[in-house]
Amino acid sequence: xxxxxxxxxxxxxxxxxxxxxxxxxxxxxxxxxxxxxxxxxxxxxxxxxxxxxxxxx
Amino acid sequence: xxxxxxxxxxxxxxxxxxxxxxxxxxxxxxxxxxxxxxxxxxxxxxxxxxxxxxxxxxxxxxxxxxxxxxxxxxxxxxxxxxxxxxxxxxxxxxxxxxxxxxxxxxxxxxxxxxxxxxxxxxxxxxxxxxxxxxxxxxxxxxxxxxxxxxxxxxxxxxxxxxxxxxxxxxxxxxxxxxxxxxxxxxxxxxxxxxxxxxxxxxxxxxxxxxxxxxxxxxxxxxxxxxxxxxxxxxxxxxxxxxxxxxxxxxxxxxxxxxxxxxxxxxxxxxxxxxxxxxxxxxxxxxxxxxxxxxxxxxxxxxxxxxxxxxxxxxxxxxxxxxxxxxxxxxxxxxxxxxxxxxxxxxxxxxxxxxxxxxxxxxxxxxxxxxxxxxxxxxxxxxxxxxxxxxxxxxxxxxxxxxxxxxxxxxxxxxxxxxxxxxxxxxxxxxxxxxxxxxxxxxxxxxxxxxxxxxxxxxxxxxxxxxxxxxxxxxxxxxxxxxxxxxxxxxxxxxxxxxxxxxxxxxxxxxxxxxxxxxxxxxxxxxxxxxxxxxxxxxxxxxxxxxxxxxxxxxxxxxxxxxxxxxxxxxxxxxxxxxxxxxxxxxxxxxxxxxxxxxxxxxxxxxxxxxxxxxxxxxxxxxxxxxxxxxxxxxxxxxxxxxxxxxxxxxxxxxxxxxxxxxxxxxxxxxxxxxxxxxxxxxxxxxxxxxxxxxxxxxxxxxxxxxxxxxxxxxxxxxxxxxxxxxxxxxxxxxxxxxxxxxxxxxxxxxxxxxxxxxxxxxxxxxxxxxxxxxxxxxxxxxxxxxxxxxxxxxxx
Numbered sequence: 144x145x146x147x148x149x150x151x152x153x154x155x156x157x158x159x160x161x162x163x164x165x166x167x168x169x170x171x172x173x174x175x176x177x178x179x180x181x182x183x184x185x186x187x188x189x190x191x192x193x194x195x196x197x198x199x200x
Numbered sequence: 201x202x203x204x205x206x207x208x209x210x211x212x213x214x215x216x217x218x219x220x221x222x223x224x225x226x227x228x229x230x231x232x233x234x235x236x237x238x239x240x241x242x243x244x245x246x247x248x249x250x251x252x253x254x255x256x257x258x259x260x261x262x263x264x265x266x267x268x269x270x271x272x273x274x275x276x277x278x279x280x281x282x283x284x285x286x287x288x289x290x291x292x293x294x295x296x297x298x299x300x301x302x303x304x305x306x307x308x309x310x311x312x313x314x315x316x317x318x319x320x321x322x323x324x325x326x327x328x329x330x331x332x333x334x335x336x337x338x339x340x341x342x343x344x345x346x347x348x349x350x351x352x353x354x355x356x357x358x359x360x361x362x363x364x365x366x367x368x369x370x371x372x373x374x375x376x377x378x379x380x381x382x383x384x385x386x387x388x389x390x391x392x393x394x395x396x397x398x399x400x401x402x403x404x405x406x407x408x409x410x411x412x413x414x415x416x417x418x419x420x421x422x423x424x425x426x427x428x429x430x431x432x433x434x435x436x437x438x439x440x441x442x443x444x445x446x447x448x449x450x451x452x453x454x455x456x457x458x459x460x461x462x463x464x465x466x467x468x469x470x471x472x473x474x475x476x477x478x479x480x481x482x483x484x485x486x487x488x489x490x491x492x493x494x495x496x497x498x499x500x501x502x503x504x505x506x507x508x509x510x511x512x513x514x515x516x517x518x519x520x521x522x523x524x525x526x527x528x529x530x531x532x533x534x535x536x537x538x539x540x541x542x543x544x545x546x547x548x549x550x551x552x553x554x555x556x557x558x559x560x561x562x563x564x565x566x567x568x569x570x571x572x573x574x575x576x577x578x579x580x581x582x583x584x585x586x587x588x589x590x591x592x593x594x595x596x597x598x599x600x601x602x603x604x605x606x607x608x609x610x611x612x613x614x615x616x617x618x619x620x621x622x623x624x625x626x627x628x629x630x631x632x633x634x635x636x637x638x639x640x641x642x643x644x645x646x647x648x649x650x651x652x653x654x655x656x657x658x659x660x661x662x663x664x665x666x667x668x669x670x671x672x673x674x675x676x677x678x679x680x681x682x683x684x685x686x687x688x689x690x691x692x693x694x695x696x697x698x699x700x701x702x703x704x705x706x707x708x709x710x711x712x713x714x715x716x717x718x719x720x721x722x723x724x725x726x727x728x729x730x731x732x733x734x735x736x737x738x739x740x741x742x743x744x745x746x747x748x749x750x751x752x753x754x755x756x757x758x759x760x761x762x763x764x765x766x767x768x769x770x771x772x773x774x775x776x777x778x779x780x781x782x783x784x785x786x787x788x789x790x791x792x793x794x795x796x797x798x799x800x801x802x803x804x805x806x807x808x809x810x811x812x813x814x815x816x817x818x819x820x821x822x823x824x825x826x827x828x829x830x831x832x833x834x835x836x837x838x839x840x841x842x843x844x845x846x847x848x849x850x851x852x853x854x855x856x857x858x859x860x861x862x863x864x865x866x867x868x869x870x871x872x873x874x875x876x877x878x879x880x881x882x883x884x885x886x887x888x889x890x891x892x893x894x895x896x897x898x899x900x901x902x903x904x905x906x907x908x909x910x911x912x913x914x915x916x917x918x919x920x921x922x923x924x925x926x927x928x929x930x931x932x933x934x935x936x937x938x939x940x941x942x943x944x945x946x947x948x949x950x951x952x953x954x955x956x957x958x959x960x961x962x963x964x965x966x967x968x969x970x971x972x973x974x975x976x977x978x979x980x981x982x983x984x985x986x987x988x989x990x991x992x993x994x995x996x
Contacts, residue, residue, distance in 0.1 A: 148410060155388060155414075162384040169376045179327040182304035183311065186250070 214240050214354075216257025235262025239354045243309065246316050251309045258305035259354050266351040267536050273510035273521035274344040283363055283509075284343070285333075291321065292338050296350065296357035301330040309353065317341055317349050361524050362504040372491065375429065379484045382426035385418045386477040390969075392418075393474040397966045412464045412471065419473040423457050427480050429487065445622035445665050448629070452660030453480065459653040472657055475968045479662045482976045486669030490676065490689045506577070506888075507593070511535065511542050514586065524593050531589045535580045543576050543589045544596040550585035551768070554578035565741075567783070577888060581741065616693055617937065618668045621944070622661045629659050636959045644961075651961035658954035658963060663947030663975055664940075671939045671983040675932065678991045683919035684929050691915045694899045695933040697880045701828060702871060702893070704885035705838035705848070708903050710815035711920065717750050721809015728808070731757060731774040732801055735781060738762050739770045743799050744781065747811065769799075777803050784810075815844075820924030825851045827927045833879070837862045837870060839889055867893035884926075888912050928994045935990050943982040950975035 168174065210219045213229040214236035224231040227244075231237040239262055243251050251258060273279050286293035300306065306325070310332050313323040319341025323334045332355075336346055347357050392411045395404075427450070434447035453476060460471025512519040512534040513527065519534055524542055527533065532548060535541055541554065552568035556578045565581050568574055574587055576596035591597075633655045640648040672689035679686060686692065703709055724732070733751040736744040738759050762772035769782010780787045780802045787800040788807045800810045828834060835857040836848055842860040849858055859870065867885075871893050874881050883890065883897035886904065891912040894900030902914035903923060918926070954971050957963045 145407075147407065151392075151410075151414065158384060158388060162380060165380045166377050169373050169380065172373075174376065176326045176328045179307055179325050182307050182327075185304070186308055186311075 212236050212257065212259075212261070213252070214257065214259035215261040216259075217261050233262060235354075238262070239352070242316070242353055248309060248312055248315060251305045254305040254308055255303045258303050260300045260302075262354055266348075266356055267538075269512075269519070269521075270536075271344045271347040271351070272512075272519075273523070274347055275342065276510070276521055276523070279510055279521075279523050280343050283359065287338070290338055291335055292343065293333065293335050294343060294346070295331050295333045296347070296359070297329075297331055297363075298350065298355045299330055299358050300355050301325065301327065301332075306355070310355065313349075316353070317346070320346070359509045360505050361507040361509055363509060375484065375488055375491070378426040378428065379481070379488055381421050382477060382481040382484050385422045385426070386474070386481040389415045389418050389474045389477050393470065393965065393969060396470045397969060408470075409467070415471070415473040416461060416464045419457065419460070419477055422477045422480050423453065426477075426484065427453050429484070430480075442619075443623050443626065444619045445661055445668075448622065448626045449479075449483070449660050449662055449665060452656050452662070455653055455656045459649075459657070470965050472965055472968050474965070475657065475972045478969075478972050478976070479660070483662055483665055483669070486666050486673065489673030490669040492673065492676070506540065507542055508540055511539070527589055527593055529589055529592060533587050533589060534584055535587060536584045537580060537582060539580055541574050541576050541578045541580065541587060542596075543587075543593045544591040545574055545587040545589040547572050547574050548586045548588045550583055552580060552585045553582040555581050616668075616690060618664060618940070622664055625661045625664065629655065632659070632955065632959070639959075640961065647961035650963075651959055654958035654961065654963035655955065658958045658968060658971070659951050663951065663979060664944050666976060667943035667947065667979045667983055668940050670980055671936055671943070671987055674984055674987045675936050678932070678987065678996060679929060682925065682929070682996050683922045684925075685917045687915045691899060692933045692936050694880075694915065695882065695930055696937055698832060698882040698899065698930060700833045700835065700874055700879040700881045702835045702837060702874070702881060702883045702897065704867075704883075704890045704893075705836055705844070706815060706840060707886040708884055708890075708923075709817060709821050709836070709848075711818050711905075715746050716814040716816045717746065718812045718814065719809060720812060721807075724808065727775070728803065731777060731779050731803075732781065734774050735759055735762070735770060735772050735779050738772065739764055741770075743813065744770065746813070747781070747799065778805065779803055780805070818920065818923060822851055824924050824926060829853045829856065831927075835859070835870070835874075837867045837893070839863070864889045864892050868896050871896045884918075884923075885912075925996070928996055932991060932994060932996065936987070939983055939986050939990075942986070943979045946982060947975050947979055950978070 173180075210223055210230050211217065212219055212232035214231055217232050219230060219232040224234060224237050226237055226241065229240065231240065236259060239259060240252075243249060274283075281287075284292050284294045298306075298310070301310070307327065310325050311323050313334065314320040319337045321335040321337060323332055325332045334346060336343075347359075350357055392415050395408070395411060430446045430450045430453065434444065434450040437444035437447060456472050456476040460473050460476065463469035463471045507524060510521045510523050511527070513522040514520075514532045514534055522531075527543055533542065533545070547568050547570050549570065552572070552574055553565045554568055554574060555565040556575075566578075573590075576591075576593070633652050636651050636655060637648055640651055669689070672692055675692055676686055676689060686695075729751050733748050734757040736747040739745070741764075757774050760773040762770070764770045765782070765786065769780060769786035771778065771780040771782075773779070781799055784790055784798070784800050787802045788805075798810045798812050801808050825834065829852060833856070834852050836852065836859070838844070838858075838860050839862055840860060845858060845860065849856070852858065857870075859866075862870070867890060871881050871883060875896075875898070881897045882899045882901065883893050884901045884903060885891075885894055886902060890900075890902075894902060894912055894914045899916060900914040901916045901918055902912055903918055903920050905920050950971055954963065954967070957967055
């Protein structure tokens with residue numbers, strides 16, 4: 144049954160990775176704005192030419 | 201009067217508002233004004249037209265132009281230094297509040313700001329707070345240019361005096377992190393405890409010990425980090441010699457941990473780490489739910505959020521932008537159209553036509569002449585004026601009202617009934633513990649400590665706290681869904697205790713955006729009405745706009761030689777008639793002695809008649825008042841004259857107080873007087889003139905037309921359209937307490953079962969581990985189920 148100890152260590156370390164990811168998410172403010180990211184990912188990023196387009200008319 | 205919408209109405213491509221007077225066209229697209237057209241042409245020029253494809257008519261009307269030098273103050277290094285969040289030689293980081301942000305188009309345009317100006321490195325929008333963090337290259341673009349660019353594309357930054365102080369409430373990140381840690385530890389400890397529950401064999405003693413030690417290690421972060429809010433709160437309450445609900449909880453956490461640690465160290469048992477971390481996790485979850493506030497709303501606004509950062513001070517005929525705190529008595533300040541008067545002073549030049557709408561709630565501007573006193577807080581409409589400052593900003597009439605109100609609010613010191621209840625609960629627990637200790641001391645001293653500690657573990661008032669915070673949290677959400685936003689959970693209890701309701705009249709009972717317009721004089725023909733409406737459509741003055749809205753016409757007549765005299769009136773040739781609309785003096789050269797707001801009209805200098813503007817009572821107000829007067833004592837305080845007294849008395853009943861000509865300090869004194877008589881007062885108001893009364897009252901509710909608008913500091917914000925449901929809201933808040941009590945009663949049953957085992961000194965971890973989550977789950981179901989059911993029954 145000693146193998147359980149190894150499994151335990153593995154499961155705990157995986158769980159702590161998720162905990163750290165969660166804490167990092169909180170720290171960097173990912174839970175603060177719940178609308179902008181969902182809208183942002185839908186924008187088609189057209190390649191922006193570094194030179195701004197001259198007047199088209 | 202609501203605008204009657206016709207299907208073939210021409211709407212602006214940019215802002216979607218109907219084009220009233222003149223239609224501007226560009227590339228087959230229609231615009232209501234030059235401003236909207238300008239914004240479109242800029243966006244089109246830089247190939248950002250996705251702005252218009254993402255949402256229909258995403259813009260905000262641009263009828264009011266931003267003054268040319270409005271952002272000149274940003275060139276001032278000392279002001280700019282206070283606004284930027286970071287600056288070095290290359291980059292400047294600044295956060296602007298852009299109240300216009302409302303849809304994904306806004307997000308798209310603003311985050312592509314770098315395409316409009318090469319000096320912009322990046323822009324990131326925080327949608328919830330309506331803020332944009334913009335990084336610019338310090339050398340290529342100045343802050344002023346950036347602000348002006350934003351203004352040009354229709355997102356004029358709102359920079360207020362409050363920004364100079366730099367304090368902003370921060371989102372409570374720590375509690376979320378604590379919740380995460382507690383959840384992690386709780387879940388893992390629970391898994392490790394399962395073998396114990398299921399009766400692991402004696403042969404696996406070594407494994408059992410490892411499990412115990414890991415549980416012990418995992419519970420340390422719960423004790424030392426996740427449970428900090430409970431220690432802090434109980435320490436604070438003990439220092440004030442008051443026992444709140446968190447004190448026995450903190451005690452229970454510490455006792456549970458110590459006993460469990462002792463069991464593990466001595467190798468006698470598994471301890472109750474699972475129950476302990478579970479309690480902390482559930483209670484933190486309840487707290488996070490309850491504390492989830494409405495971040496886009498602010499309940500703490502003081503005058504500094506309304507006032508501009510800087511105004512132009514005239515020195516030797518030069519306009520010098522000066523930060524507000526730097527304005528001295530004796531300065532002459534220049535106030536432009538649509539700017540706020542920052543300090544009390546004497547009007548020294550120009551015609552002031554001052555809109556005190558957020559001071560008094562009265563939307564119709566007041567005319568002031570040279571030499572008259574102008575109070576801070578009014579907004580100039582029309583041309584520029586000069587004001588000789590008599591008092592510094594912080595000493596002005598309005599601002600001093602804010603300072604004066606710092607009297608301690610009686611409601612704040614009064615604690616929630618939950619704390620009182622928990623105190624009795626604690627006494628009972630101590631009594632039981634003492635009794636048990638006494639019994640075992642005489643019978644079997646070995647069982648004394650296990651029994652006593654078990655009592656504290658099982659019977660901590662966490663169930664009470666849980667039921668309270670979950671019910672409150674759900675209540676806040678239900679009310680928020682109905683556009684009634686509370687500052688915090690305490691407000692629910694305050695609302696439930698209400699005995700008296702005090703209303704402000706203007707802007708609260710009456711609508712500040714709709715007016716009743718009554719015409720008196722020679723009857724107008726259909727053509728004349730059309731001429732008047734066409735002329736009125738040319739002006740941006742609130743009264744003109746109200747007139748144009750009152751008589752909408754599909755096709756407007758052409759207006760020639762249009763001329764607007766600010767503060768006086770408008771004139772122009774419509775269909776070859778010279779039409780004048782304006783004050784009595786402007787139209788027929790005589791002064792009007794009546795106090796009412798009226799607009800006169802003349803054709804070819806022949807006075808035809810006048811329009812009287814009256815406040816329009818909001819729909820449903822009569823039925824709301826009829827409903828409320830059965831249960832509460834109602835009063836109305838109005839800053840206006842007594843002309844409406846009879847109408848109001850009929851609505852409120854004969855015994856209601858209706859007071860007129862009330863100054864802000866009178867309103868405050870009236871509320872204080874009621875409170876001294878023992879009343880629990882709810883004040884409902886809107887303008888800054890109610891701010892003192894809102895603060896003094898037990899619950900101050902600010903009414904606003906849109907939640908985006910500014911409201912004075914208050915305990916709750918209600919959308920004007922929801923005012924009719926106030927009765928139901930109060931009933932729901934009352935039910936809140938009953939739900940908490942009911943679920944608490946239920947949890948006491950669970951406690952009794954636990955105590956039965958605890959006093960005998962044989963509370964096994966298994967029983968604790970079954971009782972704890974099942975009672976929490978039960979509470980959760982009862983609170984959510986019953987509050988949602990009630991809300992449904994009340995049609996909320």
